[in-house]
Amino acid sequence: MTTSSNTKPPWELLSRGILSENPIFRLALSMCPAVGISTTVMNGLMLGVAVLLVQVFSSVTISLFKNQIHPRIRIPTYTLTIATWVTVIDLVMAAYLPGAYAKMGIFIKLIVAFAIITMRLEMFACKENATDSFWDGVGMGLGFMVGMVVIGFVRELLGSGAILGYDVLGFKPLLFFILPSAGFFVVGLMMAFFNWVELVYKRRKGIQL
Amino acid sequence: MKILKILLSAVLLALLFLPAWLQATEFIESAAFSGKNGIAVAFAVPVDKAAAAEASRYTVFEENDPDIKLSVTSAALGSDGRSLQLLFAEPLNSTKTHVVRVQGLEGGVDLNFKVAKPYFGHLFSILVAALVINNFVFTKYLGLCVFFGTSKRKKTAKGMGVVFTIVMVASASMSWLFYRFTLIPFHLDFLQIVVFIGLVSLTVQAVDTILRKVNPVLFNSFGVYLVLVIANCVIIAVPLIMSSLNYNFLETFMLALGAGGGFLLALYLMSSVRERLELAKIPPTFKGLPIAFIVAGQFALAFLGFSGLQLF
Secondary structure, X not given: OOOOOOOOOHHHHHHHHHHHOOOOOOOOOOHHHHHHOOOOHHHHHHHHHHHHHHHHHHHHHHHHOOOOXXXXXXXXXXXXXXXXXXXXXXXXHHHHOHHHHXXXXXXXXXXXXXXXXXXXXXXXXXXXXXXXXXXXXXXXXXXXXXXXXXXXXXXXXXXXXXXXXXXXXOOOOOHHHHOOOHHHHHHHHHHHHHHHHHHHHHHHHHHHO | OHHHHHHHHHXXXXXXXXXXXXXXXXXXXXXXXXXXXXXXXXXXXOOOHHXXXXXXXXXXXXXXXXXXXXXXXXXXXXXOOOEEEEEEOOOOOOOOOEEEEEEEEEOXXXXXXXXXXXXXXXXXXXXXXXXXXXXXXXXXXOOHHHHHHOOOOHHHHHHHHHHHHHHHHHXXXXXXXXXHHHHXXXXXHHHHHHHHHHHHHHHHHHHHHHHHHHOHHHHHHHHHHHHHHOOOHHHHHHHHXXXXXXXXXXXXXXXXXXXXXXXXXXXXXHHHHHHHHOOOOOOHHHOOHHHHHHHHHHHHHHHHOOOOOOOX
């Protein structure tokens, strides 16, 4: 995780957040919403957008003011910045998307406690310039969103045979997956799947060498 | 644990001196829920039989939803003319306070009285709900990072759970005071996220400093976990739930205690399983977090069994 050069192309920062440092599957951070409200693709998408916005806004804010922040009070500053942006997003969503907001429940407000956002501020935004921080925030937010959507996709497809509310399969393969507690199983199985892919990949590489 | 016991006994003592909750008008001797869809009323003096048995004279609604009238199907007066049994079309939600209004029963005067569960029962049900029915880890899916991070050893799990409970109770109490006496009077409740997260960090810092000075032994065993507590969704969730449900102080206290205890319970259960998992033969792809998630899923399924539990 070297963040030394300041001429990184945006796509590199983007792909890092989505693939190699995906917050949900690789870093195993912010698991609560991944388990709690990923029952449909739409839910995952909405929360993903909220996290993306909070991450981008706080990253840019911190990187703009990084020279004014004394290092000893940086963590409280991060927390307050995130809390402010979460409040903004929370109020905006409550006003313009009341339906989705009601489904999300308390999780929008709880973005304030997501470890991933503070971590990005600490590791990236407080050292880099605003443009890079912007792309890094977009990458991390997109990575989170992709994770949420993938879990939501699996659960919605298997649980209710639909994608984004449209009936695709015509039957409900496993109603179990739409139950809240199935989130643990889906995330666990997906992590095991990624481990397996990694294992197979390494083994093949080992044989080739 | 000692601090918890002292806190708990203080609350119990305070409850003993609570005045009798919701004194009804003197004409009504007692009113209570009976069965799933009934209210039993006892009058001080016998009332007019014909008038009292008319179901249309009774208007019943939940105190916080005065617009939704509950339909009374029958009103049966006992042979002594003093005990009345109201029956409703649908089961009543006995956790809510109900208001009963009777038109022109005694001398043409309208009569109002409230029916509520015993207050202690209400508080206890909040505690039990937060502890098992709505367990923060297994049915609300909060605090999973810390939950999976610290449930590898029983000892760590216990320490973490106790620290969480203490911080939760302290921060929720402070948040309640701040919310009720500063945010509401000045109409600043949109600032609740900022204020609550600030108060939580402050509490953690305070517990850290106080524990270091007062009880260094305890600090040595628990202090490491305090750092992990600050940015955690379980802790910040309690004040947010408190503000959205408009809880009073005792209710907030019970919610925080239940949430903390529930977290302790979840951590302890999980760590007991994970200690044994280390000896089990697990497929290499499932080692570590994946199997922990699956175990947690099984616990969550088991905790579904608590839903609908009602003790009072």
